[in-house]
Amino acid sequence: MNRQVIVILHSPKLTCQSDRCHKLEAFAAVPTTATTTTTDIAWRSLLSRCRRRFKQTANDQRQQKQQQHRRDETSETSLVAVVRYLIPCSLAAKRLHPAADTPLNLGAERKLILRNTRISRHHMAPEIALHLITQECSIYHQPIGEDFCFRTEPFWGFFWPGGQALTRFILDNKQLFAGKRVLDVGCGCGASAIAARLIGANAATANDIDPTALQAALLNAELNSVDLEISSRNLIGQPCDDFDVVLIGDLFYDAEIASVLSPWLAQLAAKRKNIYIGDPGRHGLTEKRLWNMTQLARYRLPPDVCIENNGFSHASVWEFKSNS
Numbered sequence: 001m002n003r004q005v006i007v008i009l010h011s012p013k014l015t016c017q018s019d020r021c022h023k024l025e026a027f028a029a030v031p032t033t034a035t036t037t038t039t040d041i042a043w044r045s046l047l048s049r050c051r052r053r054f055k056q057t058a059n060d061q062r063q064q065k066q067q068q069h070r071r072d073e074t075s076e077t078s079l080v081a082v083v084r085y086l087i088p089c090s091l092a093a094k095r096l097h098p099a100a101d102t103p104l105n106l107g108a109e110r111k112l113i114l115r116n117t118r119i120s121r122h123h124m125a126p127e128i129a130l131h132l133i134t135q136e137c138s139i140y141h142q143p144i145g146e147d148f149c150f151r152t153e154p155f156w157g158f159f160w161p162g163g164q165a166l167t168r169f170i171l172d173n174k175q176l177f178a179g180k181r182v183l184d185v186g187c188g189c190g191a192s193a194i195a196a197r198l199i200g201a202n203a204a205t206a207n208d209i210d211p212t213a214l215q216a217a218l219l220n221a222e223l224n225s226v227d228l229e230i231s232s233r234n235l236i237g238q239p240c241d242d243f244d245v246v247l248i249g250d251l252f253y254d255a256e257i258a259s260v261l262s263p264w265l266a267q268l269a270a271k272r273k274n275i276y277i278g279d280p281g282r283h284g285l286t287e288k289r290l291w292n293m294t295q296l297a298r299y300r301l302p303p304d305v306c307i308e309n310n311g312f313s314h315a316s317v318w319e320f321k322s323n324s
């Protein structure tokens with residue numbers, strides 16, 4: 001019979017059931033003129049069985065890998081894991097060292113920030129350069145614990161999706177912020193306050209209860225040639241009469257902080273402060289709380305931001321409405 005059938009299997013087993021069956025390549029060189037014969041049918045059926053098995057095995061392997069990956073991620077204690085999973089656990093960056101409450105050596109802290117970050121514009125507001133902890137930085141992958149170089153968890157080293165959306169919104173809506181006195185509460189890297197200054201806000205105060213965040217915000221302000229005021233006071237609950245606009249970037253991360261933020265923001269809104277909230281859909285921003293807010297913008301997050309942030313795909317900017 002003028003027929004050539006070649007089946008090449010790069011597989012430990014023809015049936016492809018083995019876990020090690022990564023590659024199966026099967027092809028046949030069959031003359032186009034060939035009429036279908038019993039052998040041909042048998043071969044085709046073998047090939048399609050192999051393909052089906054291969055598909056099934058590949059799917060199983062993918063599922064197993066995903067499950068393993070999820071297990072690894074939840075058990076690892078690297079910085080990135082903490083940032084992804086533990087942020088909802090406390091109102092503030094957790095104290096890592098007994099020394100965390102002693103005054104900062106500002107010069108040393110700034111050097112430490114510069115040594116452990118990269119300048120990045122790889123985010124939704126590339127007009128602003130930021131010192132961030134990126135995947136290229138060794139501490140990104142480092143376990144955190146007593147010998148971790150920062151005294152608190154460096155949330156300021158990441159540009160959070162809510163903050164990214166809020167910062168994008170500020171840059172694209174100058175008229176709302178120009179000439180205003182702006183307060184960025186829980187500023188982290190300070191990007192939203194920097195954006196406000198860049199588009200002509202009269203003054204911007206970066207506020208964070210983590211003093212290292214304020215040094216990072218100042219370094220970022222220098223990098224973008226703007227000036228910022230800083231405040232490390234816990235301002236939640238305070239009257240904040242010196243400000244026209246209050247920015248909240250990714251601060252509704254758990255029920256506890258949301259329960260103190262919401263009534264405070266309601267009081268500020270009653271005093272005609274403009275309040276803008278950037279958030280990717282965190283726990284604390286419940287349906288009920290959203291009743292008090294108007295959605296002003298919704299952004300698709302870049303793919304790597306989605307991966308780093310536990311699967312959030314969009315982030316919105318909301319304005320807190322006054323009830324009075």
Ligand SMILES: C[S@@+](CC[C@H](N)C(=O)[O-])C[C@H]1O[C@@H](n2cnc3c(N)ncnc32)[C@H](O)[C@@H]1O
Nearest residue numbers: 091155159160163186187188208209210249250
């Ligand atoms: C998720 S990060 C968001 C940082 C930044 N807004 C952004 O979106 O990239 C939350 C930040 O809020 C700060 N924070 C937590 N509680 C705070 C409070 N009561 N007052 C001010 N800052 C607070 C934390 O230290 C942390 O830097």
